[in-house]
Amino acid sequence: DADVTQTPRNRITKTGKRIMLECSQTKGHDRMYWYRQDPGLGLRLIYYSFDVKDINKGEISDGYSVSRQAQAKFSLSLESAIPNQTALYFCATAGTGATGELFFGEGSRLTVL
Amino acid sequence: AQSVTQLGSHVSVSEGALVLLRCNYSSSVPPYLFWYVQYPNQGLQLLLKYTSAATLVKGINGFEAEFKKSETSFHLTKPSAHMSDAAEYFCAVSRKTSYDKVIFGPGTSLSVIP
Numbered sequence: 552d553a554d555v556t557q558t559p560r561n562r563i564t565k566t567g568k569r570i571m572l573e574c575s576q577t578k579g580h581d582r583m584y585w586y587r588q589d590p591g592l593g594l595r596l597i598y599y600s601f602d603v604k605d606i607n608k609g610e611i612s613d614g615y616s617v618s619r620q621a622q623a624k625f626s627l628s629l630e631s632a633i634p635n636q637t638a639l640y641f642c643a644t645a646g647t648g649a650t651g652e653l654f655f656g657e658g659s660r661l662t663v664l
Numbered sequence: 665a666q667s668v669t670q671l672g673s674h675v676s677v678s679e680g681a682l683v684l685l686r687c688n689y690s691s692s693v694p695p696y697l698f699w700y701v702q703y704p705n706q707g708l709q710l711l712l713k714y715t716s717a718a719t720l721v722k723g724i725n726g727f728e729a730e731f732k733k734s735e736t737s738f739h740l741t742k743p744s745a746h747m748s749d750a751a752e753y754f755c756a757v758s759r760k761t762s763y764d765k766v767i768f769g770p771g772t773s774l775s776v777i778p
Contacts (some may be wrong), residue, residue, distance in 0.1 A: 555707075584765075591673060593754060593768040594708075609765065641707060651696045651758035651766050655707035 554578045557642050557656035565664050570629040572659045574642030582645040583625040584653065585609075585617060587638045594641065600625055632663040666691045666757050668769035676775040683742040685772050687729075687755030690736060697738040698756040698766070699729055708754060714738060725749070750776045 555576045564570055574583065581602050586594040596609030598617040606617060614636060616628045629636055639660050643653040671686040689695060696715050700708040712723025719731040725748075729740045738755060755769040 586768075591770055593668075593770040595768075596765055599765060643708075651698065651756075652710055652713060653700075653708070653766055655709070657705075657707045 553657065555642055555644055555654055555656040557640075557659045559659060560657065561660045563662045563664065564632055566633055568632050568663075570632050570661065572627045572640055572642075572661070574625045574627070574656060576623050576625075576642075576644045576654075578644050578646070578654060579622075580644035580654070581622065581647045583619065584643040584645070585615075585625070585627045586641045586643060587611065588641060588658070589638050597627065597640075629661075629663075632661075634663045637661060637663045666695070666759060666767045668755050668757050668767055670753075670755055670769040670772050672772055673770065674773045674775070676777060677745045678777045679747060680744050683727075683740070683745045683749065683774065685740040685753050685755075685774065687738045687740065687769060688736055689738060689755070689757045691757055691759060693759050696758045697729075697731060698758075699723065699727070699738075699740050700754045700756060700768075702752040702754065702771075704751070711740070711753070745774075745776045747776050747778065750774055 558573045584599040585597040588594050600619045618626050639658050642656040667690045669688050698713045699711040701711045702708045712721045714721050714731045722728045727742045752771050754771045756766050758766045
């Protein structure tokens, strides 16, 4: 089984719908991140969390919210999806004190019509 | 603020030829630097990292990168390309004084021609 698991892997939805992407990890890491990948733009940070009580905005947090339900679980929500949120979303983890090395899930491809 | 640029969004090489993917960074403090690889329909995985030990860093699959502070560069090389090297490559930077976030470059897609 993968160390970092994302669900769903693919989702098609309509404008205005609420969407939740879930991430769970078995690495025992404290730090969890949500990135968005768009062609030509690389990965951009949406939100990150250092522990259950710590949530931080990244570069592009508008239109998104997150919840850290437990050390191992970090979910990303789009309250009212819009077409320009169509992208590939990645969850990643990092250990405390690590040199920034990230461990990624396999991604969730979201299409907003 | 940190940033990363990667020269060339797409690079094509012949099988057996040298692979050179360019990365330049800006950082207000000494950086950690990374190369990640993304194969089709997969997440990213670490290829190699620079954390202030040796400036020439060796990674998996025969790749290596050299940290050049004077040029603010961290270019990725491999002496002989294999077909299996075809993938998207991302350079990334984080600050040594803070582990809060890793900033990625826009990526370079590598094609290997038989």
